[in-house]
Structures are given as structure tokens and as C-alpha cells.
Amino acid sequence: MRKHIVAGNWKMNLTFQEADELLDELMSELEKVELPRDEQVIVCPPFPYIEMASDYANDSYFMVGAQNVSDKEEGAYTGEVSAKMLESCEIDYCIVGHSERRAYYHETDALVAAKVNQLLAHNLKPIVCVGEVLKEREANKQFDVVKTQVEQGLFHLNAEQIQQVIIAYEPVWAIGTGKTATAEQAQEMHAHIRRLLTDKYGKEVADEISILYGGSCKPSNAKELFANPDVDGGLIGGASLKAKDFMGIITAF
Ligand code: PEP
Numbered sequence: 001m002r003k004h005i006v007a008g009n010w011k012m013n014l015t016f017q018e019a020d021e022l023l024d025e026l027m028s029e030l031e032k033v034e035l036p037r038d039e040q041v042i043v044c045p046p047f048p049y050i051e052m053a054s055d056y057a058n059d060s061y062f063m064v065g066a067q068n069v070s071d072k073e074e075g076a077y078t079g080e081v082s083a084k085m086l087e088s089c090e091i092d093y094c095i096v097g098h099s100e101r102r103a104y105y106h107e108t109d110a111l112v113a114a115k116v117n118q119l120l121a122h123n124l125k126p127i128v129c130v131g132e133v134l135k136e137r138e139a140n141k142q143f144d145v146v147k148t149q150v151e152q153g154l155f156h157l158n159a160e161q162i163q164q165v166i167i168a169y170e171p172v173w174a175i176g177t178g179k180t181a182t183a184e185q186a187q188e189m190h191a192h193i194r195r196l197l198t199d200k201y202g203k204e205v206a207d208e209i210s211i212l213y214g215g216s217c218k219p220s221n222a223k224e225l226f227a228n229p230d231v232d233g234g235l236i237g238g239a240s241l242k243a244k245d246f247m248g249i250i251t252a253f
Contacts, residue, residue, distance in 0.1 A: 002210045004226075005166060005233040006250045007042035007127060008240025009067060009095060009214075019049040025243035027060040033251055035061060039233075041250055042093050042127075043240070047081055050089060065093030065127065068101060071114035083115075083122035094119050095235070097153060098129045099172045109152035116153065120161055127166045127235065128153055129214070130193075134173035142171070143192050150196050159205050167193060167211045168235040174215025176237060183224045183231075186213045190230035219248025226252050 014022065023043070030041070041062040045053045053064045070080035086094060096119070097112035112128065119126045130149040132142040146169065154165060169189050171181050181189075190211045197206035213225050214235035225231055233253075239245040 002208050002232055004039040004253050005210050005212055007044060007235050008246055009044045009235055009237050010240060011237060012046060013241055019045055022243055023053055023056040027056055029243050029247045030061045039253060044095055063092050066091055067095050069094045069115050069119060071111055071118055083118040083124055086124055087122035093125045093127055095127045099131055099170060099175060109149055112153040113156060120164055125164050125166060127168055129168045129170050131170040131172050147196060150193060155200055159201050162201055163205060163208050168214045170214035178216050180216045180221050183228055186225055186231055187228035194230050219245055222249040222252035
């Protein structure tokens with residue numbers, strides 16, 4: 001059965017020293033709880049701290065992910081980081097297609113698909129973000145928007161490959177705004193995504209794929225969100241920067 005996952009996306013926050021303190025605190029907090037066997041905690045720090053996070057992860061109960069990856073294999077691409085490099089650093093996960101990258105760095109579904117291919121070729125699990133902007137929801141286009149993102153970003157994969165992917169539904173109007181989707185809105189969209197996966201790959205495959213919710217998720221609303229049958233956890237931004245808040249979400253299952 002699919003995993004419950006809580007992944008923290010630190011974005012471009014924290015100094016090295018602050019990151020060190022947060023990892024240290026998270027490790028000691030995780031030691032105090034017994035997580036269910038089917039729950040996975042992932043921390044996605046900025047690239048310069050990935051090695052340090054991996055060292056902590058070796059002695060703790062979380063795994064490490066990157067926040068971005070190049071769509072190219074290797075070569076003269078100044079400033080880029082390849083999936084091959086992440087694999088060689090023993091990183092297991094990578095966020096792809098976050099709405100901030102789509103909005104500020106003009107990432108398209110085709111680029112998302114190419115990055116997913118790179119990650120899978122190097123044995124990393126992509127955490128692929130999809131979600132509509134406020135205007136699209138107001139026009140009741142959210143289901144079509146997410147369908148296009150899922151189809152164009154992922155539906156070139158075969159059944160074996162798609163089971164390596166984690167999908168994060170992140171309504172853009174809820175990210176960093178304090179506005180959360182209601183539990184009903186989240187479940188409705190997650191069920192829609194699972195239906196798309198079922199139609200393409202069959203129920204058995206679709207049931208194996210974790211679909212996370214992201215957007216102003218915090219300890220006070222995580223329980224209600226995670227109680228939904230198709231919400232398999234969360235991708236957490238702001239609340240992952242404080243060990244106590246992140247733990248409040250990790251223990252919400
Ligand atoms: C995110 O950016 O992935 C996110 C969910 O951010 P926040 O939790 O801060 O809304």
C-alpha cells in the first residue's frame with residue numbers, strides 16, 4: 001500500500017548555522033516519537049546544505065530531497081545541478097515543477113517531464129507539484145488545469161515508472177498565503193488525480209501512488225486534511241522551518 005509522506009520544502013531560507021540547528025532539533029524530536037512503518041519524512045534543504053542533511057539523515061528517521069534538478073544529463077550548464085550528481089550524493093527525492101519555479105523561472109510541463117525522466121534515470125523519486133492559480137479556480141477550471149499538468153508532465157511514463165513518482169497537489173492560491181484548501185477541496189482534487197491515474201494505469205497502480213497536499217499546511221489543520229482517503233500526506237513550506245511545527249504535522253496521522 002502507498003506510503004504516508006510528510007516532506008519539508010525549505011525553499012531559499014536559513015543560513016548554514018540555522019540549518020544545522022534545525023536538523024539537530026528535528027533529529028532529537030524524531031527520536032521521541034515512534035512513526036508508523038508506512039510513514040516517510042523527507043527534508044528538502046537548499047543545495048549547499050544537502051550533504052549536511054544527509055549526514056543527519058544517516059542517524060535519524062528522515063530522508064533527504066533536493067528542491068530542483070537540471071533536465072540535462074551533464075556538461076556546460078553553469079549553475080545547474082544534475083540528477084547524476086544527486087544520485088552520487090545518495091539523495092533519494094527531488095521536488096519538480098513547484099509553482100514558484102513554474103511562475104518565476106517559466107518552467108513548462110515539457111520541462112517538468114524532462115526533469116522527471118532525468119530523476120528516474122538516476123534512481124531518484126520525483127515529487128511532482130501540480131495546482132491551479134486563483135483565477136483558474138475562480139473560473140472553475142482547476143480540474144482541467146491539473147489534468148493537463150498531470151498528463152503532460154507524467155503520462156509518458158510506463159506503469160513501473162509512475163509508481164516511483166509522488167504527486168503534490170498545491171493550489172497556488174494556498175501557498176505561503178495562510179489560506180488552506182478545505183479538507184473537502186483537497187479530497188475532491190486528490191480523488192480527481194487518482195481517477196486520472198486509474199484511467200491511464202489501472203486501479204492497482206493508481207492505489208500505490210502517494211498524493212500529497214501542499215499549501216499553508218500546519219499542525220492545526222494537518223489532521224483534518226490527512227484524514228481524507230486520497231490525501232497521503234503533505235508538502236510543507238513555511239511550517240517545515242520550525243522543528244516543533246514540522247513535528248506537529250509529522251505526527252498528525
Ligand atoms: C510549498 O511551497 O510547497 C508550500 C506548501 O508552502 P507553504 O506550506 O508555506 O504554503
